Amino acid sequence: MDIEKCDVTVIHEETIEKVKKDMLGNEELTEMAELFKVLGDPTRLRIVSALLLSEMCVCDLSALLDVSQSAISHQLRILKQTRLVKYRREGKVVYYSLDDEHIETLFLTSYAHISERG
C-alpha cells in the first residue's frame, strides 16, 4: 500500500496511473463539456426540443416558447456556433433546424434518465 498524507500524495497510486493513461485528454473533455453546457440551458434545450419536431423561424420560436425575439436570436447564435443548428434564409425569414445526428440521441438518453425515477 501507499498511504501518505492526502495533500502530499495519494492513496491508490496504481489506480490513478491506470486511469490517467486510459482517460480522455483535457482538450476533448473541455470540448465535450462545452457541448453539454450548451444543452444545459432551459431555453436552448426548449429550442432544440422544438426543432426536433420541425424547422422553425425565429419569430415562431419566440411565440412558441414565449421568449423575446432577441433572447431567441442570442441563443440560436450559441447553438449555431456549436453547430447544433443550421439555417436557411427565405426572404426575410430565417429557418432553423437541427444540424447533428447525435442531438436526438443525447436528447432521448437524457429523457430516459430523468424518466427513470421520481
Added chain:
Amino acid sequence: MDIEKCDVTVIHEETIEKVKKDMLGNEELTEMAELFKVLGDPTRLRIVSALLLSEMCVCDLSALLDVSQSAISHQLRILKQTRLVKYRREGKVVYYSLDDEHIETLFLTSYAHISERG
C-alpha cells in the same frame, strides 16, 4: 398564410400548434437541462470520465485531476444530488462510482459529436 407582426402574433401558426402539442413539457425539459448542465462543467465531466474507468476516492480524484479536495467534494455533492454517482464508505475513505447506465451513452455520444469535425 397567416402573416402578421411578429411582436403580436406568428408566421406559421399551424407549425406552432403542432409542435406545442408534441413537444415535451417545460418541467421535463428543465430537468433534462439540469442534467446537461451538471455534465457541462469541465471538472465534473473529468470526474465522470475518471469514474467511467474505475471507482475512486476523493483523495485520488483530487490528485488525478489536480483539483483541490474541497472543490472535488463540492462537485461530487452536485453529482450525487443528480444521482449520477453513488458512494460507499470504507473506514475513513469514501469511494465514488457512477450510478447510472445512461451516463456512458451520453458520454460516448458527446465524444462522437466532437470527434466528427475539427
Added chain:
DNA sequence: TAAACACATGAACATATATTCATATGTTAG
C-alpha cells in the same frame, strides 16, 4: 481520549452567462 486523517460544508469572492434594451443589418413591398 486525543491526535490524525479523509471528507463535507458554509461563506465569500470572482467569473460566467442569460436576458433586456437599444439599435444595426438585410430583405421585401409600395
Added chain:
DNA sequence: CTAACATATGAATATATGTTCATGTGTTTA
C-alpha cells in the same frame, strides 16, 4: 428610394455558479 418587417448584435445588468478558505463531521489509531 423609403417604409416595414424579420433577424442580429453590442452593451449593460442581474443572477448563477465554481473555487478558495476556514472549519466542521466522522472514523481510525496510538
